[in-house]
Amino acid sequence: MTSAFQKMTDAELDAALADLERQADELRALDLKLDMARGKPSPEQTALSRPMLDLLTSQSDLTDNGADADNYGAPEGLPSARALAAELLGVDPANVSVMGSSSLNLMYDCVENGYVHGIGGEKPWCQQGTVKFLCPAPGYDRHFTVTESFGIQNVPVPMREDGPDMDVVREYVEKDATVKGIWCVPRYANPTGVTYSDDVVRAFAALRPAAPDFRIFWDNAYAVHTFRGEGDPLMNIFDALAEQGGEKNLVYEFASTAKVTFPSSGMAWVTASPADMAELRRSFSAMRVSPEKISQLAHVRFLKDAAGVRAHMEKHAEIVAPRFALVQQKLSEGLGGLDVATWTDPNGGYFVSFEGPEGSAKAIVALTAELGVKLTGAGAPWPYGKDPRDTNIRIAPTYPSLEELGQALDVFVVAVKLVAARLAKAERA
Template sequence: MPLAALFLCGKCFPTIWARTAGIQAGPHSIPQPQALYLRPFVFAGPEARATPKEHSVHIEQASESELKAQLEALYARYDQLAERKLALDLTRGKPGSAQVSLSDALDGILDGDYRAADGTDVRNYGGLDGLPEARALFGALLGTTLEETLVGGNSSLTLMYQVIDFAMNEGLRGEDTAWALNDRVKFLCPVPGYDRHFSICEYMRIEMIPVRMLDSGPDMDEVERLVQADPSIKGIWCVPRFSNPCGTVYSDDTVERIAKLPQIAGDHFIVMWDNAYAVHTLYPDAPELASISELCRKHDTMDGVFQFGSTSKITFAGAGVAFIGSSERNLSTLKAHLAFQTIGPDKVNQLRHVRFLKDAEGIAAHMERHAALIRPRFEAVLDTLERELAGSGMGEWTAPRGGYFISFDTRPGLAREVVDLAGNIGVKLTPAGATFPYGKDEADRNIRLAPTFPSEADVQASADAFVLCVKLASVKQRLAEIAA
């Protein structure tokens, strides 16, 4: 991979940033003045389009008088935006209306034919596993066999909750293995990460241990050290392809080391492999993800991994299909638990999805149409960040090749202020700290940007306002540092 295709993010990719900018590696590194002309290489596509502002000065090289003049100009612009009474929202990674419209053919696709391939009338009861053809279609995405795949309702988050709830209160290997029998239950949480994963743990009173993200995925040296030392650690959350929010794709070595974790940690440990963005590429050159199923078979650890996916960002976000892949043993035990909750999932919807998506090639073609819609939104944000902030020392950000988010790191201590400043002029951002367990980003740096849902015009307006707030907070902080 060429160097210019990499993004240098202090939290997500500290090693790459340090190697390029010539500073000490660390999760909270900020480029020093000598990094003035060593700006992050942010590529929004095969070629960089944004042109950084001429003669941009690193914030730590600017004089006090220059900063004061800049602050006055920034406040004037900020007041102008406040008068416009904006109503913009970059909080959640939702598909836009044009995206969900790509799947409108789902409505009526059965045309009165409700028979599955084996003759089953899908309008009737039964079938905890889901339709065989649906299991085959989505199992191919997970790398699991028919027997290793269960297709459920519309929400993969529900399936994740059910697995954690079952392991906690019933026990995956019998009642005596229930996690709740332990005094303490802990989970490893790569950060920045997905807030809804953290919410499940917090609700279940599972203690969360942050593990930093590297350019290759979770810091596996730290993960392995922790699970070897502490048997109360029962699992790890993973979003392995285009991670939320960094857009990281786990390296082959990381995937293999994760597949081996159950050997290190023991039978009580599970990997929660949330492959939410398995097919959500923005560019054809997006990195592929190694098959954890193949590696689990290699190391005999299929019992220790639960894979999850859904069509929520493929077809209809609220009316898609969710699926889970794991060992036959795990699914048999889980189905016994689910049988008390449901007779079976919505097989009509499963059949609709099979006939609409057809196969892996059909899914890939469909996702190319999604990419064509959201790629300009990502590029608008990334071009604005590059043009306005590159080389300024005011922030670092990721340039993902897929997924739904851009991760932005402010100077230490400014994320909450930036979010508040944006909110005060009508631009809603994901709350600062949301990408960390308990909402606590100790460095107060990370902000998740979600550009998919708003119109292209609103995305551009949001990016402009966001950059203004970053500059305003950064200049105020730097002036305070000088005064001190």
């Protein structure tokens, strides 16, 4: 793709650069301090759940189907919490454990179980020498940090418009026994917003791993986070496994209420096959007597069931949708027709994935910061922060107000154009 700046004459490019430098100086003088670095709910979104804080008082009944929320017991979570989690994922409550507020914490625990204790009777990964995890990229940086922290090799896998490149995944998983897992965000993937197609989900279910202790880490973080229309359909991975002809120890699925109610003060859960859940529960029992259940009780009484969650998320959508629409408007108005960038337009989730010219992402992020807007670090959506082409930037539009978001996007557009123009000028040196 040849950009509009590359097509300019030398005089036209010099004039464009001078104008863009002037715009950057004007923005720099505003001394802005705006943040689009992480995908956080806005204060308006968390306010939607404040009524939940009034549901439990010193006079409240703190029992749940025979379990006491104010004491030890129910190590897999309150029965009603497990039932709600199971309904949202379309699985059997018997195969769900609800514990803590962070699904990332549960993912860490599952990796740690494989690393320290082993999976399915196999040697612990720490005794197996080289261990690898596949990382669809661009993807979620905190996933990659978990496995990197154990010294596990993170191997990037290309993302397509319908999910990971399954030819590449299959080649690794079925021929290399050192590959022990793959990170997946199957609905509204972070940061691309892609939802895995039925074909991709079925391809995952049909994998025949070379390593018996290989597991798919299915992080369904945005299962209910649609903000446009009916949203993208996602096939239930366990239904796809059932189509293969029976139970298979292959998938750990995770989700939470992190961006449904209060981040860091909600509930998180994991589900897997009966055999895998039994193994995980044995591992978890060494570190937990029981989870924090009062928060679980409040959540169930507030959200009630899947229909209640959908109604609650419709309120979120009313807040989030205008922000994503503003991203599309600002990028289209500012960059459309220049052939310097492409970006995604998701129906849900928390991010827009932006692709600039080759060799531009670090420069754009640095210039944007200099002009008063903080973005996720360039390269973060790739293992070890190494974007091979230096093109990808994750845009997180949910937290700022609409006014602040508009300002931040105006800064971002100027930075993209200025970096693209500088690159075009450098090509002529």
